[in-house]
Amino acid sequence: MKKKKMLLSAETMDISFVRKVEALSGTSVRRCFQCGKCSAGCPMATFMEHPPNRVVRLLQLGQWQRILAGRSIWYCASCETCSTRCPNKVHLASIMDALRKLSWDAEGPSKESYVQLANKLFLQNIRTYGRQYEMRLAAVFNVKSGQFLKDLMLGPKLITKGKLKMFHQKNKNMTEIEKIFSRIEEMRKNGEAL
Amino acid sequence: MTQLIDTSIYTAVTEAIQGEARRILSEGSVSAVVGYAAARRKGSAQPVVITQADDSGKLIFSAACVNNLAVYLTKAKKDIPKNGKIGIVVKGCDLKALVGLMGESQLKREELYLIGVPCAGVLASTILPDTALTSGTIASKCRECGERLPQGCDYTPTVTPPITPVLEKKYAAEIARLEAMTPAERWAYWKEQFKKCIKCYACRQVCPFCFCEQCLCDRNKPQMVETTPRPAGNFAWHIVRAMHLAGRCAGCAECERVCPMDIPLNLLNRKMAKELKELYNHEAGFEVREKGPLAMYDEKDDQSFIK
Amino acid sequence: MHTEKEKHTFEPKIIAFVCTWCTYAGADLAGTSRMQYPANVRVLKFPCTGRIDPVFILKAFQQGADGVLVSGCHPGDCHYIAGNFHARRRFAAFRKLLEFVGVDLGRLQFSWVSAAEGGKWVEMVTGLTEQVRGMGPMQEFKELALEEQWSGSIDTPELQEAYDQI
C-alpha cells in the first residue's frame, strides 16, 4: 500500500473524509505547509511508518486508507509537542485523535492491535467500574493479547508496595456513567454526533 | 395573566431627582435641568426645562414619563440656555440615545450632567396616564429592556430597580412572524401599514437622531423621495428613515409612540438593529463610538450575498 | 453562427450601478471581446461603489426597474482604497431592509467584477436578466405608484361611523 502509485482524481481524493477530520478535530488540515517541524520533535516518529507530517500530507491528498492501514496514528503518544510547536496552528494531536476515532469506527483496519486493545479495555473499565483499576486492566490485557508473561516480574513487587490493589470498590455513580455512554450511543445512532 | 409591576421606587426616585436638581442648580454647576413635570391630566407627565433651583420641586418621575428627553438637547433645544452645562434626567433607553449623539459629535459629555433614573418601565402610549403599570400596560420597548439602571451617569439615586417579571418580547416575536412570511405577504403587510401614513413627520420630529437641518426627504433638487402622502412616497420615506437610523437607533420607540396612525415604526428599527448585531456584532448606545457600523468596515466582513 | 433569437413576452428592465474602475471597465472589455448579452441592461457609471446611495436602488425600482445590479471592484482592489468595503456594509444592511419590507431579493444582485472580468460581467447581466424574466415584472412598486388613494382610507367601522356623522 505504502509504495503503491497514487492515482489522483476527484474521486480518489476523499475530501468528505478530510471534512470529517476537520470537524472532529476543530483544526484545518489544508493549512499545513509541510515544514516538518512536527516530525522533528515527535518522540514517537521513529516508531511510525508515516512520520506525522506525512500523515497530514496524505490527509491533504484524501488518502485516508493509507493512513488507517498503517500504525502511525496508534503510535502517537498524545504528548502535544507537535501542536505546541506548529508554526501554523495546525493542531496535529487533535487530528490524530480524530483519525483514531474514525479508524476505531471503521473497526480498526490497522495492524496495530495492542494499543487498540488497551484503549478498548480502558474504556470498558470506565463503563463497568467508573474508575480505572490497573491490576484488572493489566491482567485482562495480558490474557487478551496472549502475552501471559508480560511484566510478570513487576506484578508481585507492585502488589507488595500497595500499587496494584487486588480488590476494588464500585463507584456509586454507576448509573450516571452508564447514562452518559448510552446517551452518546443514542446520539450517534440518530446522526446527531460523529 | 396580567402581572402588576412594582413601581414603588418612583417616589424615592422623584425625591432624589428633585434633591439633585436643587443642588446642582443652586451650586450653579448647571444652567438648566431637563426633566419631567406633572401635566394637567391626572397622573400625566410632560417634559420641562427648569433653570431655577426653586423649581426643582416640579420634577417628578413616574410610569407616565415616557418621553425621550434627548431630543431637547439637540433640535428641540429652544428653551435650553446657550451657555453652561445642562442637567438632564435620563432613563436607560434615553441614555443610549445620548451616547449615540455623543458619538456623532452632536453632544459633548462634558457639557452634560446626567441624572440617571432607575426605571421599572413606563406605560404604553395607548394607555391612560393614571393607569397602574402591569404586564398589560407596559410599553413594548420596556418588555425587552436590559438597561433598567443607566450606567455611567453623574448621579444615580441609590435605589435598586425592583426585579421585573420576564415578559414576552413583542418586537422579537413580531419580527420573527414577519420573517417567516413570503416576500409578497410582507409587502402586503407593510403596504397596509404605510398606506395609513399621513406624512405628518411626527416620527422625524421626535427622533433624537433625525437632527439634520434639512432632511434629504424635503429636498427637491433632486427630489429623492416623493413628499406627498401617497403610498409610493410613504413607502420610500419609511425605507429611507429606517436605513438612516440603522446602526444608530437604540430603540427609545418615540417614533412609534407619537405616530398618530399607529404604524409599527420601531419594528423596522429593531429589525435593522438585529441584522447589524448579527452581521457586525454592533449594538447601538452602549459606548460612545467614533464610528457606527455603517461608517466602518472590516476586510473580512461577510460578503456571501455578493457574487 | 446566427441563432434564431428567442422572442420573449416580457423584457425586464435592468439597471446596473457600477464603479468606473472595475466593473465599467469589465463591461468595456466584454464589448471589445465582442461577447453577447441581453440588451435589457442600462449602465450608470459611478466613481466607486462607495458613492452608490441605497436611495438610488429604491429610486430605480420606483422608476420601473425589474432588477437592479450593483457591481464594483473586488475587496482590496478599490481604486479609492476602501470605498467598496463601505459599500459592502451599506448594502448588506440595505438588502436586509428591502427583504423585510417584502422586496424579493432575487431582483437585487451584488457582484464584484474586475476590469479583467468581461466574461463575469456577461454572466452577471445574463443571469440577472433571465432570473428576473422568470420572476415576471416588478409589480409592487408600479402598483404603488398608481395608487392615488389618500392614506386615511375609511377601512374600519369606527372610521366609517365617524365619517357618516359628519
Added chain:
Amino acid sequence: MTPKNALRYAYYPGCSLHASAGEYDLSTRELFKKLNIGLTEVPDWFCCGATPAHNVDELLSLSLCAKNLELAEQVEGDLAVACAACFSRLKTTQHILSESEFKRQQVEKAIDAPVPLNGNVKHLLDILARDLGLKRLGQAVTKPLSGLKVACYYGCLLTRPTDVPNLDCVEAPTIMEDVLQAVGAETVAWSHRLECCGANFTLSRPGVVVQLSHAILDSAKAAGADCIMVACPLCHGNLDIRQKEIEGVYGTHYAMPVFYITQLVGLAAGLKADKLGLDALIVNPMPLLKEKQLI
C-alpha cells in the same frame, strides 16, 4: 478550626492516586494538612477518560470530564488536581467547550446538564507556587532540602499545548524549579525535562516506554541530578517502576529515585517518611536521603 480566609479546594485525585500512585495521594493529603490547605474530595468522581478516551472518542472524553467538572461544583473552592493527565484533560475540556458552541451543546446533551466552564481547575503546583505562594511555602519549611540536586521533570501534559493548561510557559517553564528552590533544594538544568516518557504505552507497547524513559534518565544523570521529581503518576510509573527494566535493557546503572512533588515538599515541611509513602517507591530513596541527611 481553619481561619476564614484559609485556602480550600475541591480535590480530584484521579484513578491512579487511588491505585498505583497511592503514595502521591497520601503525601498530597498530608502535605496539605500540614500547610493548612483544605482538601475535600469530590464525591463520586469518576475516571476522566485519560488518554485512551480522547484518543478514540473525543465526545466521550469531553463528556466524562464535563461530568466531573459538574460534580466538582458541589464542593466549595477551586478544583485541585494532582495527576497531570487528569489536569490536562479537564483543562482541555474547558478549553474546547468554550471555543466550540457545537461541541458544548453535544456534551451538555450527553451529560444532561450544563457544563461549568468558568470553574478554576488547578494543578497542585499552581496551588503551592501561586495560591499559597513561594514565600509562605518557604516559611513552612523546617528541614530545607539543601544539597539535594533535583531534576524537575514536567513531561508532556502539564504545560502543553499553548494556551490550554496555562500553567507556565510551554517551552521554558520554571514553576517546578521555583517550588523546589523555595524549599531549599538545588535544581539542575537538563535537556529532557519536557520530553515524553511514553506514558500510555506502558501497557500496550512497553518497549517504547523503555526507549523514551531511558533518554530521560540518561539526561538527568548527565546533568548531575541525584533524583527526579515528577507531578504525574504515569511519568512516575515509567521512570520509577520501569527503571530496573531500563537498566537491564541498556546495561546502565542509575539508582535514581523518582519522587512526587508532594513527597519532596512534604519532606522539607518536616513530614515523616511513613506519611509520605516513601516506602512505596520502587527505587529505594533511603540511601540518598540518608546521605544528604534528610531523614
Added chain:
Amino acid sequence: MSRIGVFVCHCGENISRTVDVERVAAEVGKLPGVAFSTDYKYMCSDPGQGLLKKAIREERLSHVVVAACSPRMHEKTFRKAVESAGLNPFLCEMANIREHCSWVHEDRDEATVKAIEIVGMMVERVKKNRVLPTITVPVTKRSLVIGGGIAGIQAALDIADAGHEVVLVEREPSIGGHMAQLSETFPTLDCSQCIMTPKMVDVANHPRIKLYTYAEIEHVEGYIGNFQVTVRRKARSVIEEKCTGCGVCMEKCPVRKIPNTFDRDLGMRPAIYVPFPQAVPNTPVIDRENCTKFKTGKCGVCQKVCGPGAVDYEQEDRLIVEPVGAIVVATGFDLYSIEEKPKGSSIKGYGEFGHGRIPDVIDGMTFERLASASGPTGGKIMRPSDGREPKQIVFIQCVGSRAREKGISYCSKICCMYTAKHTMLYHHKVHDGQAYVFFMDARTPGKSYDEFWRRSIEEEEAVYIRGMVSRLYQKGDKIVVMGSDISVGVQVEIEADMVVLATAVQPRKGADTLAQKLGISYDKYHFYSEAHAKLRPVECATAGIYLAGACQGPKDIPDTVSQASAAAAKVMTLFARDQLEREPIVARVRETGCVGCFYCKKVCPYGAVEEKEIRDRQGNLVKVVAYVNPGVCGGCGTCQATCPSKSVELDGYTDEQIVAMIESL
C-alpha cells in the same frame, strides 16, 4: 434653457453596423433641451472634432453629448475639444454606445432602442452638469525623506540631483541603516561597506541635502505640496558645527564597556561614540544613560579634551519646522528578536530555541557582523561563548516568518538568499567546516538568485535539509539540533557548534505611531500600505507621501533601491510644475445643511475631511461643519452616500445628475 448638442459616431462601421445611428440622432433630437443632433463617421477624427467645435460656436451649444465609444477611451479627447471651443470641459459627456451596445448585441432594432435610451440618459445627465473650474494647489519644491538607510539615501540623492532641496531625517546618530551592518551582499558578494559608504559621503557633501541625524518626526501638518513638518533634533550633547570629528573624546572616555548595538553587542564602545568608524556625520553623540557625567555629575573628560569645545552637556532637544511639498517614507525594518517576548504580546517567541539564552545560537545579523571585515572579530567566525571557530554550523530558515502561530504569516523574502550567502561566507572562512541549512522552501526568484543558491549547495558544499527544527538544547559545549528531513521522512539530529537563525523582517517598532502622524495607512503587521498593490506601488493613498524600501514590506537591496528611485521620480513629477492641477471631481460641503455629524470624515479613505468652525460676526461659535480639502480629496464619493442630509456633494457625480439619469429610464 439648455442648448444641448448630440453627436452620434459611426465609428467606421463599429457602431453603425448594429445601431441605426441616423435614427438615434433623429430620435434624440426630439428630446427637450436638445438643440442640435447629428451623426458622423469618425467623431474622434480631426474633421469629427472640427464638426463638434463648429456646432458649439454656430449653434451656441451649452452642453455636449458625444455618443460613441467608452468614456475611458475618448472622454479626454472630446472634453479637450469642447474646451478649445470655449465651453467648460465638464459640460461634455459621452454616451457609450459601442462597448456597451453595438459590440455586445446583434439585433439591430434592439441595439438601436438601447442606444437611444443610453444617449437619452446622458442628455438628462448633462443638463445637470455644472461648470467645474480646474483646481490648482501650490507646490513647495522641497522634499522630506524619513530614514537614512539605503532607501532614504537613494531617494534623497535622486531628488537632490534633480535640483530640489531635500531634508533627510535619521533617527540614529549616523545614516547607513541596516546595509552598513552587512558584510557582503548577494548575489554578487560585493562588500556592503564598499558600495554603501561612498553614497553616505555623497549625502553629507550634497549642497541640496540638509541632514538631520539623531532626529525624529514630531508632527506633520498640511497636504500634498504643502506639508509643515516638525522635526525633533534630539540632544546630541556635541555641537555638530564645532565638532571636527577628531575622535579624541572617544579615546579618552573612561567608560568603555558599553555593548555596541551596531555590532549586535559583540563589540564595546565608550559613552561618547560614533556607532561605526565610517559614520556620517562623523560627529559623536553622548549616550546619556551610560555617561558618568550625566549619571553622577562628575567626570567631564570629553569636554576637557575637546579642542574646538564642541561638547555641550546642557544641550536640549530642538524642534525645527520644515516646509516641504512631498514626503518619502523610508523607515526600513526591524529584525525579529529571538529573545523571550513579553506576556500577551501578539508576536510570540521561540522557547523551543531557548529564547536566545543559548549563547552560540545567534541571528543572521549577528553572523553578518562576525563575517564583516570591519566587524568586532575582524571577519573571523567565532563562537560568542568561547571564541572557538565553529566546525559544524547549522542555519535555520523561517524563524518568525511564515509562522502564524508566532504572529507573522508572511514570508520575509530575503532570508533564503542571505542564508545561502552565509553558507558561502562560512565556507570561505572555515574551509574544514560543514554548514547545514534547515529550510522549508527555497524562494529565490530574482536575477542570478537561483544560481546563487545552487552554488552554495553545489560548489560551497552546504547541506540543505528540507524540514524544520523542533528544538535546540545545549549539551556540553554543543548545541543539539533536533530536526527532520521530510524528503527522506526521518528525524535528523546534529550536534552543532553554532546555530544561526534566519529571523523575520518586521516593521519598525513604532511604525504605527509615525503612520498616524503622517496620516497614512498600514496593514495588520504595521507595514505601510501603498495606494494600489499593482499600479501605485510607491505612493501612499495620502497624496504627496511616497514609500521606499522595507517599511512597505520585506525587500532586498536591489528592490529597495529601485523603489527609492521610483519614489524619487514620483516626487520629481510632482515638483515638475509650480501648481498642482487636478481633476475637479472632488467633494464639496454645503455648509448650510451640514450638521457636523462627521460621518463623511469617518468614512473618508483619504483623511480629506476637516472640521471647520462657523462663527457669527461677534465671533461666537455657531456650529462646526465639515470641510473637504480639495487638494487631498480622492473623489470616491463615499462621503456623499454616507451623509444623512446629503450636505456633501461630489462634483461630477451629484445626486441631481444621477437621479436625472435614473428618471430618464
